[in-house]
Structure formats: C-alpha cells, structure tokens
Amino acid sequence: MxxxxxxxxxxxxxxxxxxxxxxxxxxxxxGSAGPLPRETARAMAELEGIELRTGRADLAYWKDSTERMNEARAAVAAVLGTELRRMALTHATTDGMNVATWAVDWRAGDRAVTTSLEHAGALAPLWAVRDRQGVELAIAHIGTGSDPADVLAALDRAITPNTRLVSLSHVSWATGARLPIAEIAALTHSRGALLAVDGAQAVGAIPVSVEELGADFYAVPGQKWLLGPEGTGALYCAPSVLDRPRLTFAGYASFESIDQTAEGKPWPDARRFEVAGFHQPSVLGFARSTAWLSMYVxxxxxxxxxxxxxxxxxxxxxxxxxxxxxxxxxxxxxxxxxxxxxxxxxxxxxxxxxxxxxxxxxxxxxxxxxxxxxxxxxxxxxxxxxxxxxxxxxxxxxxxxxxxxxxxxxxxxx
Ligand SMILES: Cc1ncc(COP(=O)(O)O)c(C=O)c1O
Incomplete structure (x- = not known):
C-alpha cells in the first residue's frame, strides 16, 4: 500500500x-500512455461486472453515474487547483481542443495562431476551422530551445488584431519544453483573443495552476501522466467562456432542460461543453487514478x-x-x-x-x-x-x- x-x-x-x-x-x-494502477483496473473490472449483472438502466445506476462523473471532475479540478464547476469531462485532450477551437464565432478572414512545435491535438482542429470557415492560420516559428523571450516575440508578431484564438501546448510533445503560458495568456488577452492550451504533456508531470496560468480553455488527457484509462480527459473552462451563453457542440448532457420546441437552458457550469454519455468504467478509472496520485502518492x-x-x-x-x-x-x-x-x-x-x-x-x-x-x-x-x-x-x-x-x-x- x-x-x-x-x-x-x-x-x-x-x-x-x-x-x-x-x-x-x-x-x-x-507521454503516450501511463501505466495503469492495479487498483484502477480492479475498480473498472468490478463496475463492468455490476453492469453485466444488473444492467445500466435503472435509477440507482443513473444516480451513481452522475456522482461518479462529479468525482472525476472533482479529482481533476483538485490537480489543476480549480473548482469543480469549471471542469467538463471529455474523451481525450484532442476532444477538449476541438471544443475550444470551435467555441469561437469564426468569420472568414479571422486568424488563429499556433506554434511550429504542436501536436495534431491542437493542429487538427485548426486545420478544420481553416478548411470550413476560411480562417487564416498563422504558425509562430519557435526553435527547439523555446527560449521564453523568443516564443513571446514570435507570438507577438503572429497575433494580429484579427486574431480570435491562440492555441498551443503547455509542454511541447516534440522538444519537451515548457512554454510561458501565463505571459502568453496576458499577450493573447491584450489583443482580445482567447487562449486554448493543450496540457497533454503537463498535467500530472509538473505543477499546473490553471487559474494562475489564465488560459480560457485548458485540455487534459486521462491516459497519460494521470495514469487513467484510454478515452478519458477533461477540459477546464475559465469564467471568460462560462460567462458567455454560447455552446460549441451540444447534446442532452449540455442542458439543464430542453423541450420539444428546442427551447432550453444550458448548464451554467462547464457541463454545457459535454454532449452525451461516457463509458462509466472509464470515468471511474479516471477518477481513481487521479485520486490515487493526489491522495496516496x-x-x-x-x-x-x-x-x-x-x-x-x-x-x-x-x-x-x-x-x-x-x-x-x-x-x-x-x-x-x-x-x-x-x-x-x-x-x-x-x-x-x-x-x-x-x-x-x-x-x-x-x-x-x-x-x-x-x-x-x-x-x-x-x-x-x-x-x-x-x-x-x-x-x-x-x-x-x-x-x-x-x-x-x-x-x-x-
Ligand atoms: C501535446 C499533445 N497533445 C495531444 C495529444 C493527444 O492526446 P489525446 O489522445 O488525449 O487527444 C498528445 C499525445 O498523444 C500530445 O503529446
């Protein structure tokens, strides 16, 4: 033990x-996928057994699922030093980066900015908005050294007045360098754009205080440094995005209520960025691995x-x-x-x-x-x-x- x-x-x-x-x-x-704790695998197998024997459709199961999802949101919120209400569950880092990228009301001629050392997790959603919306994509060239002053200078040149989103990683998947996120957030906000951060190689490896970093969205994987199962993740949503009523993708999970005429009330918290259901053994595994790291290790x-x-x-x-x-x-x-x-x-x-x-x-x-x-x-x-x-x-x-x-x-x- x-x-x-x-x-x-x-x-x-x-x-x-x-x-x-x-x-x-x-x-x-x-950095690809962490080793799974024995205890996580055991808890997941136990829940799978319960699902097999008693089904997944009774009221008690639904209530347990709701609590389990809160447990997972709370476990990640604790690692990121934030509140439960600012965390949405996702299926991957890339899932969160898609939510963040499409949260912008893109118009043709808008600009998105990223860096030359990004993973497809940030790049692929940008590719899609460029393709679909006629958005201009500027790539700030940063060397493998990622000297903070050089990174900020490159971004300073790339972030023009028509920039709506800056999307980049906290830690580069390629060089392993940490980027100065707090300074990048200040620069981005001073130009009126949103900042989406891919935290795949940071969360669980280095201290991350999302509130201090100041990103608008911060995407987290479950399966890497948090040692959770595949198909799990979370997205931090700052008040800057929670204070706006806009949804990105939407489903029954995004709403407190929605009627047959499509009149609805989205959740006031980050759940509005969730769409539908999750594989419950994976949610449980995600919560257990994350809590094991915080509470036992x-x-x-x-x-x-x-x-x-x-x-x-x-x-x-x-x-x-x-x-x-x-x-x-x-x-x-x-x-x-x-x-x-x-x-x-x-x-x-x-x-x-x-x-x-x-x-x-x-x-x-x-x-x-x-x-x-x-x-x-x-x-x-x-x-x-x-x-x-x-x-x-x-x-x-x-x-x-x-x-x-x-x-x-x-x-x-x-
Ligand atoms: C920086 C970065 N972003 C995104 C990903 C993809 O993560 P996920 O599978 O959680 O979307 C990885 C690694 O696979 C990564 O290193």
Missing part, C-alpha cells in the same frame, strides 16, 4: 508494485521526483559522446528528446528496445527519440537505459555487435 509520507526506499517499490506495467520493460512512454512528491529524474536522465544522455539532447534543461517537464549521431530514430529505438527493453517513442519531425520519465522510474533503470544509448552511440547501424544485447540486459529488471 502506497502512502504519501513513506520513505522513498519503501515508497518507490510499493508504487512499482501498484503499477504492474513498470515490470514489463523500462517504462519511458507515459502525493502530487508534490510526484512533481519533485519527476523533475529530478528527468533532469538526471537529460544530464546522463548529454554526457554520452554523439548524443544531442534537444530538451532545454531549464524548462523541461518529464519528456527528454535526443538524437544519436549516425542513427535515424527508428533504428536507434529498435536497437535500444532490443537491448534494454525500453518502451519509448520517436519524434519524426525532429528525427529524434523521446523518453518520458515518470515518478515510478528508478535511477537504476535510467542508468541502464543510458548504458544502452552509449552502446548504440558508439556504433553505426552497420557495426553494432549482435551479442552486446546480452550485456545491457544483464542489469535485471529492478
């Missing part, structure tokens, strides 16, 4: 025991350990001859992106996965490999992974020896 005040030498093994997937390899891909402990381990991983990688770390060390979260000289990322990751059983991913636009360092990782795992990187970096795809595989694996799976 994990407790917030356990000493680390007891707590880390207990955490790893609670996250069985950490034994499947060196788990360095929480401890958010501050998570943030401190993630920052320390990710920083150490970046240092170790940077010391390996032939390795170039792209993630700026002074504004990182849990992601570390790097290149190995002479290696394309795909073959490099293939070699690394074979030799160290690492679970990671490539970042094709940067021709780089990305690892996601979580609070559940150990120093020993990171050293073993870096031994693997050093081995790959010391060779070319043609010269790498076949039997070296055994040497790196011999470290064991602690």
């Amino acid at each position: 994990v407790g917030p005040f356990m000493p680390d030498d007891e707590k880390v093994p207990a955490i790893r025991e609670a996250l069985p997937a950490t034994a499947a390899g060196i788990y360095l891909n929480t 401890g958010l501050n402990w998570i943030y401190e350990r993630t920052a320390r381990l990710a920083g150490e991983a970046a240092e170790m990688l940077a010391e390996i001859p032939g390795v170039e770390v792209l993630t700026p060390r002074d504004r990182m979260a849990g992601l570390v992106t790097f290149r190995i000289a002479g290696w394309a990322p795909g073959p490099a990751l293939h070699e690394l996965a074979q030799r160290t059983l690492v679970i990671a991913r490539t970042i094709p636009p940067l021709k780089a490999v990305r690892i996601s360092v979580g609070f559940f990782n150990t120093e020993a795992e990171l050293r073993r992974f870096c031994d693997g990187v050093a081995l790959v970096a010391a060779h070319t795809p043609e010269t790498i020896p076949h039997r070296a595989r055994i040497e790196v694996l011999r470290g064991g799976m602690d």
Whole structure:
C-alpha cells in the first residue's frame, strides 16, 4: 500500500508494485500512455461486472453515474487547483481542443495562431476551422530551445488584431519544453483573443495552476501522466467562456432542460461543453487514478521526483559522446528528446528496445527519440537505459555487435 509520507526506499517499490506495467520493460512512454494502477483496473473490472449483472438502466445506476462523473471532475479540478464547476469531462485532450477551437464565432478572414512545435491535438482542429470557415492560420516559428523571450516575440508578431484564438501546448510533445503560458495568456488577452492550451504533456508531470496560468480553455488527457484509462480527459473552462451563453457542440448532457420546441437552458457550469454519455468504467478509472496520485502518492512528491529524474536522465544522455539532447534543461517537464549521431530514430529505438527493453517513442519531425520519465522510474533503470544509448552511440547501424544485447540486459529488471 502506497502512502504519501513513506520513505522513498519503501515508497518507490510499493508504487512499482501498484503499477504492474513498470515490470514489463523500462517504462519511458507515459507521454503516450501511463501505466495503469492495479487498483484502477480492479475498480473498472468490478463496475463492468455490476453492469453485466444488473444492467445500466435503472435509477440507482443513473444516480451513481452522475456522482461518479462529479468525482472525476472533482479529482481533476483538485490537480489543476480549480473548482469543480469549471471542469467538463471529455474523451481525450484532442476532444477538449476541438471544443475550444470551435467555441469561437469564426468569420472568414479571422486568424488563429499556433506554434511550429504542436501536436495534431491542437493542429487538427485548426486545420478544420481553416478548411470550413476560411480562417487564416498563422504558425509562430519557435526553435527547439523555446527560449521564453523568443516564443513571446514570435507570438507577438503572429497575433494580429484579427486574431480570435491562440492555441498551443503547455509542454511541447516534440522538444519537451515548457512554454510561458501565463505571459502568453496576458499577450493573447491584450489583443482580445482567447487562449486554448493543450496540457497533454503537463498535467500530472509538473505543477499546473490553471487559474494562475489564465488560459480560457485548458485540455487534459486521462491516459497519460494521470495514469487513467484510454478515452478519458477533461477540459477546464475559465469564467471568460462560462460567462458567455454560447455552446460549441451540444447534446442532452449540455442542458439543464430542453423541450420539444428546442427551447432550453444550458448548464451554467462547464457541463454545457459535454454532449452525451461516457463509458462509466472509464470515468471511474479516471477518477481513481487521479485520486490515487493526489491522495496516496502525493502530487508534490510526484512533481519533485519527476523533475529530478528527468533532469538526471537529460544530464546522463548529454554526457554520452554523439548524443544531442534537444530538451532545454531549464524548462523541461518529464519528456527528454535526443538524437544519436549516425542513427535515424527508428533504428536507434529498435536497437535500444532490443537491448534494454525500453518502451519509448520517436519524434519524426525532429528525427529524434523521446523518453518520458515518470515518478515510478528508478535511477537504476535510467542508468541502464543510458548504458544502452552509449552502446548504440558508439556504433553505426552497420557495426553494432549482435551479442552486446546480452550485456545491457544483464542489469535485471529492478
Ligand atoms: C501535446 C499533445 N497533445 C495531444 C495529444 C493527444 O492526446 P489525446 O489522445 O488525449 O487527444 C498528445 C499525445 O498523444 C500530445 O503529446
């Protein structure tokens, strides 16, 4: 059993025991999907069993579902330091970014602004408004270093008086750099535009206080750093958008009441951005994983350990001859992106996965490999992974020896 005040030498093994997937390899891909807590999987299976045996249609089930959805909204609100009424549930980060992007009353000739380091989660909805509404899309070019002054200068040039929306990530999926969201929010608002933030690589990895950041929308995934199931997420909606009666997409879930003549009263809170039902075992899993992190593991402990381990991983990688770390060390979260000289990322990751059983991913636009360092990782795992990187970096795809595989694996799976 994990407790917030356990000493680390007891707590880390207990955490790893609670996250069985950490034994499947060196788990360095929480940026895609985090390891599911045993307790979350158990609760989801139990609810699935109840659904199977008693059905999903009686009044008690409906009441439980309503409470469960509030539990999930409240659990994310606690992580983001906001109120329950400002959180809507979604099915993914991208779902929330679509709600935010279409919340604007677009007219032909309006402008949307984003950056050159975005994931499709922000870009794809912008593509759709450009295609459908004749909106001009400006991409502010920011280098991999994402120096805050350069980022703000690039956005300052891109945000023209006809800009209605600025849409970008808190932490870049590609470089792992943190962007100065509070300053970007101030700039965006000074030009009369809305700010939508993709928090996929931030929430659960670094402290996020949405009220202090000042974004109008902030989209969160359940399945990444919050260790929830797939198909879950949430969207923070600031008073700036809740004070306007406009809906984006709409369904029975958006309304307090709606009659046969389509006269209706949307919810005054963020539920007005929800549309219909959710898979209840997933909602339960989302709430349980998020609450497990807050109540049992401890958010501050998570943030401190993630920052320390990710920083150490970046240092170790940077010391390996032939390795170039792209993630700026002074504004990182849990992601570390790097290149190995002479290696394309795909073959490099293939070699690394074979030799160290690492679970990671490539970042094709940067021709780089990305690892996601979580609070559940150990120093020993990171050293073993870096031994693997050093081995790959010391060779070319043609010269790498076949039997070296055994040497790196011999470290064991602690
Ligand atoms: C920055 C960023 N945004 C969005 C996504 C997509 O997340 P989701 O599947 O929750 O929409 C990812 C990762 O998959 C990401 O890294």
